[in-house]
Amino acid sequence: MPELPEVETYVRALEPLLTGKTILAAEVRWPRTIAVPDAVRFTELVRGRRFASFGRRGKYILLGLDSGETVIVHLRMTGELRLHPPATSDSGPAASPVDKHTHVLLELDTGEELRFRDMRKFGRIWLVEDTASVVGKLGPEPLEEGFVPRTLAENLAGRKANIKALLLNQTVLAGVGNIYADESLFRARIDPRRAGGSLDFEEIERLHLALREVLLAGIEAQGSSLQNYAPPTGAKGGFQEQFQVFRRGGEPCFCCGASISRTVLGQRSTHFCPDCQK
DNA sequence: ACCGGAGCCTGTTAGC
DNA sequence: TGCTAACAGGCTCCGG
Numbered sequence: 001m002p003e004l005p006e007v008e009t010y011v012r013a014l015e016p017l018l019t020g021k022t023i024l025a026a027e028v029r030w031p032r033t034i035a036v037p038d039a040v041r042f043t044e045l046v047r048g049r050r051f052a053s054f055g056r057r058g059k060y061i062l063l064g065l066d067s068g069e070t071v072i073v074h075l076r077m078t079g080e081l082r083l084h085p086p087a088t089s090d091s092g093p094a095a096s097p098v099d100k101h102t103h104v105l106l107e108l109d110t111g112e113e114l115r116f117r118d119m120r121k122f123g124r125i126w127l128v129e130d131t132a133s134v135v136g137k138l139g140p141e142p143l144e145e146g147f148v149p150r151t152l153a154e155n156l157a158g159r160k161a162n163i164k165a166l167l168l169n170q171t172v173l174a175g176v177g178n179i180y181a182d183e184s185l186f187r188a189r190i191d192p193r194r195a196g197g198s199l200d201f202e203e204i205e206r207l208h209l210a211l212r213e214v215l216l217a218g219i220e221a222q223g224s225s226l227q228n229y230a231p232p233t234g235a236k237g238g239f240q241e242q243f244q245v246f247r248r249g250g251e252p253c254f255c256c257g258a259s260i261s262r263t264v265l266g267q268r269s270t271h272f273c274p275d276c277q278k
Numbered sequence: 279a280c281c282g283g284a285g286c287c288t289g290t291t292a293g294c
Numbered sequence: 295t296g297c298t299a300a301c302a303g304g305c306t307c308c309g310g
Contacts, residue, residue, distance in 0.1 A: 077287090101288090119287080120286085122286065122304065161281060161282085168305095269301085280310105283307105284308085284309105285305105286305090293297100293299080294296105294297085
């Protein structure tokens with residue numbers, strides 16, 4: 001379940017691994033993975049292109065090519081990118097066998113192979129000239145300087161949906177998913193069931209700070225490793241060790257000892273302390 | 279404009 | 295033990 005810290009960890013890991021390397025050939029095994037253009041066109045357009053720049057917007061990975069186009073990858077829930085080393089001797093590229101969850105393969109000029117795996121097939125890849133056609137509707141980046149409490153207040157004003165659902169809405173704020181939404185609301189001591197528009201400015205200031213602190217701590221720990229997430233280097237994130245409420249339903253609150261509640265909001269499991277969060 | 283629910287997928291886990 | 299059902303969650307689409 002890669003969210004902003006996991007995707008940021010990915011981008012930081014991929015940059016030194018891919019910079020300057022050229023794609024010799026692409027293979028698409030599950031065509032629906034390629035959102036834009038179609039799978040055939042994708043393989044034609046990336047052939048011969050070199051990785052030139054690396055970035056992130058929300059939960060989207062941006063891989064800029066020397067053609068000026070950008071490969072955009074969204075891992076959704078179970079997607080992963082792995083760089084496989086070349087075959088040790090004579091025969092073709094990428095020694096390790098391709099498993100059934102590998103949907104896109106990029107053969108590189110180093111003999112390595114960049115593979116996109118996704119057990120649940122929700123992940124998507126775009127190849128576009130204009131990144132805004134994919135990420136243009138996203139809300140503010142929570143770790144950029146322009147994101148201030150006032151920004152958050154404006155995006156929550158008048159909203160009747162619960163604050164948990166609004167934090168998951170990528171047009172309100174980019175990059176927050178289920179883990180960091182629950183952890184941020186706990187840190188801000190705000191009940192996830194509250195209507196977004198009911199938060200006063202002091203609460204919004206607390207939430208703004210909590211979001212930034214939790215996301216930075218997530219990046220610091222190289223993300224959270226649950227069932228389906230591991231960075232391309234194979235190293236594991238450690239933020240799950242710091243969870244205060246996420247997946248802790250029925251366990252005691254570290255702050256007050258009350259039993260952590262679990263409910264469903266915005267179609268997502270939601271965890272909170274009924275005593276600490278008001 | 280906004281909100282909530284279905285659908286996309288498949289491996290894992292809970293329950294009978 | 296072996297089966298089925300529920301669950302996991304990011305996002306898009308659709309109806310109200």
